[in-house]
Amino acid sequence: MKYQHKVQYYETDKMAIVHHSNYVRWMEEARVFFLEQVGAPFEKIEEMGILCPVLEVSCKYLNMVRFGETVTIDVRLSEFSGVKMYVVYDMYKADGTLCCTAESRHCFMKDGKVLNLKRKYPEVYQKFFEDPENFVDK
Amino acid sequence: MKYQHKVQYYETDKMAIVHHSNYVRWMEEARVFFLEQVGAPFEKIEEMGILCPVLEVSCKYLNMVRFGETVTIDVRLSEFSGVKMYVVYDMYKADGTLCCTAESRHCFMKDGKVLNLKRKYPEVYQKFFEDPENFVDK
Amino acid sequence: MKYQHKVQYYETDKMAIVHHSNYVRWMEEARVFFLEQVGAPFEKIEEMGILCPVLEVSCKYLNMVRFGETVTIDVRLSEFSGVKMYVVYDMYKADGTLCCTAESRHCFMKDGKVLNLKRKYPEVYQKFFEDPENFVDK
Amino acid sequence: MKYQHKVQYYETDKMAIVHHSNYVRWMEEARVFFLEQVGAPFEKIEEMGILCPVLEVSCKYLNMVRFGETVTIDVRLSEFSGVKMYVVYDMYKADGTLCCTAESRHCFMKDGKVLNLKRKYPEVYQKFFEDPENFVDK
Numbered sequence: 001m002k003y004q005h006k007v008q009y010y011e012t013d014k015m016a017i018v019h020h021s022n023y024v025r026w027m028e029e030a031r032v033f034f035l036e037q038v039g040a041p042f043e044k045i046e047e048m049g050i051l052c053p054v055l056e057v058s059c060k061y062l063n064m065v066r067f068g069e070t071v072t073i074d075v076r077l078s079e080f081s082g083v084k085m086y087v088v089y090d091m092y093k094a095d096g097t098l099c100c101t102a103e104s105r106h107c108f109m110k111d112g113k114v115l116n117l118k119r120k121y122p123e124v125y126q127k128f129f130e131d132p133e134n135f136v137d138k
Numbered sequence: 139m140k141y142q143h144k145v146q147y148y149e150t151d152k153m154a155i156v157h158h159s160n161y162v163r164w165m166e167e168a169r170v171f172f173l174e175q176v177g178a179p180f181e182k183i184e185e186m187g188i189l190c191p192v193l194e195v196s197c198k199y200l201n202m203v204r205f206g207e208t209v210t211i212d213v214r215l216s217e218f219s220g221v222k223m224y225v226v227y228d229m230y231k232a233d234g235t236l237c238c239t240a241e242s243r244h245c246f247m248k249d250g251k252v253l254n255l256k257r258k259y260p261e262v263y264q265k266f267f268e269d270p271e272n273f274v275d276k
Numbered sequence: 277m278k279y280q281h282k283v284q285y286y287e288t289d290k291m292a293i294v295h296h297s298n299y300v301r302w303m304e305e306a307r308v309f310f311l312e313q314v315g316a317p318f319e320k321i322e323e324m325g326i327l328c329p330v331l332e333v334s335c336k337y338l339n340m341v342r343f344g345e346t347v348t349i350d351v352r353l354s355e356f357s358g359v360k361m362y363v364v365y366d367m368y369k370a371d372g373t374l375c376c377t378a379e380s381r382h383c384f385m386k387d388g389k390v391l392n393l394k395r396k397y398p399e400v401y402q403k404f405f406e407d408p409e410n411f412v413d414k
Numbered sequence: 415m416k417y418q419h420k421v422q423y424y425e426t427d428k429m430a431i432v433h434h435s436n437y438v439r440w441m442e443e444a445r446v447f448f449l450e451q452v453g454a455p456f457e458k459i460e461e462m463g464i465l466c467p468v469l470e471v472s473c474k475y476l477n478m479v480r481f482g483e484t485v486t487i488d489v490r491l492s493e494f495s496g497v498k499m500y501v502v503y504d505m506y507k508a509d510g511t512l513c514c515t516a517e518s519r520h521c522f523m524k525d526g527k528v529l530n531l532k533r534k535y536p537e538v539y540q541k542f543f544e545d546p547e548n549f550v551d552k
Contacts, residue, residue: 008304008305008308009151009152009157009304009308010159010301010304012152013147013148013150014147014152014205015465015467016152016154017152019147019148020438020468020471021148021438021439021442022435024435024438025284025286025435028286029284032284041344042285042343042344043343043344051429053429053475054434054475055475056472056473056474056475057434057472057473057475058470058471058473059470059471060469061467061469061470067318067319068318068319146439146442147442147446148442153329158330158333159297159298159300159301159304160297162296162300163297163422163424166422166423167422170422180481180482181481191337192296192337193337194334194335194337195296195334195335196332196334197332197333197334198332199329199330199331199332199333205456205457206455206456206457285428286427286433286435288427288428289423289424289427289428290423290427290431290481292428293428295423295424
C-alpha cells in the first residue's frame with residue numbers, strides 16, 4: 001500500500017536535509033493510513049480498548065531527502081500472527097530512488113495484557129488478509 | 139525564575155538556526171520548571187484532576203539561536219487571578235542578547251469547567267505569592 | 277486559500293489532544309502551500325538567495341483538536357508591502373468549528389539585509405496580487 | 415558515559431507515555447554530549463567540514479516512560495574504526511529499570527566523500543581511546 005508524505009520545512013535540520021528522527025514519524029503516518037485502508041482504523045481499535053504499542057523500530061537511511069520533496073512509502077506486513085505485527089516500509093523519492101527502508105514491530109494489548117487478535121477479534125484479524133498485497137512476498 | 143535550555147541538533151532547520159516552533163516548546167519547559175519551583179508541580183496539579191490548558195501563545199523572535207547555544211529563559215507571571223494565569227518569558231543568549239520575548243495565557247479547568255484556583259484550592263493559589271520575584275514588576 | 281492538515285498521532289499529547297506547539301508548524305505548512313499556489317514557492321525564493329524569517333507568531337486556541345481529525349486552514353495576507361508580510365490563519369474542524377486563529381509576521385532578507393521585494397523583485401511581488409482572495413477583506 | 419534527559423510534556427502522546435520517536439532524538443542528545451565529553455564536540459567537527467551522518471538507527475522499547483521522569487542514557491561505542499562509528503545506548507528510569515536499548519550507526523564524511531578519521535585526523539581519532547569506558551566491553 002502506498003502512502004505519500006510531503007517534506008515540511010520544520011522537518012529539516014542544519015545539514016539542510018530531513019532530520020532522521022522524522023522518518024520514524026512518517027512510519028507512523030504510513031501505518032495509520034495502512035490500518036485505515038485495511039478497515040481497522042486506529043481510532044476504532046483504540047475505541048475497542050485495544051492498544052498497539054511499538055516494541056521495536058529500525059531505519060536504514062540510504063539517500064538524503066530535502067525540503068519540498070514528496071516521499072512515497074510502500075507499507076506492508078512482514079509478519080502478522082494476531083499476537084504480533086511486523087510492518088516494513090520502503091521509502092522512495094519522486095525519481096524512484098530508495099531513500100529509506102524501515103521496520104516497526106508491534107503487539108496488541110487490552111487491559112494491560114497481550115491480546116490475541118486472531119482469537120478475540122477474528123473479524124478484525126481477517127480484514128488484514130482480504131488483500132494479499134498487504135503482505136511482503138515471501 | 140531562570141530556566142536553561144541547551145539547543146539540540148534536532149531543533150535546527152535548513153537555515154541552520156533553531157526552528158521557530160521550538161520556542162513554544164521551551165516556553166512549556168520553562169513553565170513546567172516554574173510550577174515545580176513554586177511548589178505546584180504540573181504532575182501534582184494533574185493528579186488533582188486540574189488541567190491548565192494553553193489559551194494563547196505569542197513570540198517575538200529578536201535574534202537567531204544556533205545549535206549548541208544555551209538559552210536562559212526568565213519566566214514570570216504578568217497576571218494571576220486564580221482564574222487566569224499569564225506567563226511571560228524573556229529568553230537570552232549566553233552573551234546576554236535578548237533573543238525572544240514570549241507570552242502564554244492559561245486558565246485552570248476541572249471536570250470540564252473553568253476552575254477558580256483561589257476559591258477551590260487556596261493552598262495551591264497561595265504558593266505563587268511566596269516569592270514576589272514570581273511576578274513581573276509593574 | 278485553503279490548506280488541509282490531517283492530525284497525526286505523534287502530534288497528540290497526554291491530554292489526548294493536539295499539542296499546542298504543532299499549530300505553529302501547521303501555520304508553516306499552510307504558508308508554504310500559499311506561496312506555492314501564489315507562484316512564489318519557498319524553494320524558488322530560497323534559490324534566489326531570499327530568506328523569509330519569522331519575526332512574530334501568535335495563536336489563539338479556541339477548540340481542541342484530536343487525533344484523526346482533518347483541520348482546514350484558511351490562509352491569507354493581512355499586510356503585504358514588499359518589505360513586510362503578515363499572514364493570518366483561520367483553522368476549522370470538519371464540522372465548521374473554528375479551532376484556532378493565528379498570525380505570523382515576516383520580512384524578506386537577502387545577503388543579511390532587509391529586502392524590498394517590491395523594488396528588487398517586482399515580478400515576484402506582483403504575483404501576490406493576481407488573486408484578491410489572497411488578502412483579508414478590510 | 416551517562417547523559418540525563420528530563421521528559422517534557424510535549425514529548426508525550428495520547429497514550430500518556432513518551433512518543434517512541436523521541437527516543438531517537440534523545441540518542442542524538444546523548445551522542446552530542448558524548449562527543450563533547452570525548453573532546454571532539456560536534457560543533458568543532460562540523461567547523462572542520464566533517465559531517466557525521468546517521469546511517470542506521472534502531473530502538474527496542476522495553477518499558478514505558480512518562481512525563482516528568484528523568485531518563486539516564488548510558489552511551490558507549492560498540493565499533494569505532496575511524497571510518498565507521500557504532501553507538502549504543504542503554505536507557506534507564508530513575509528506579510534502575512531498563513526502558514530502552516538502542517543503536518545508531520554513522521560514518522564520517524568530508525567534501526561529499528567518506529572520510530577515514532584515523533588517517534586524516536589522527537589527533538581527533540585518538541581522543542576516543544583516552545577513556546576505555548567509552549567502549550562497550552567485549
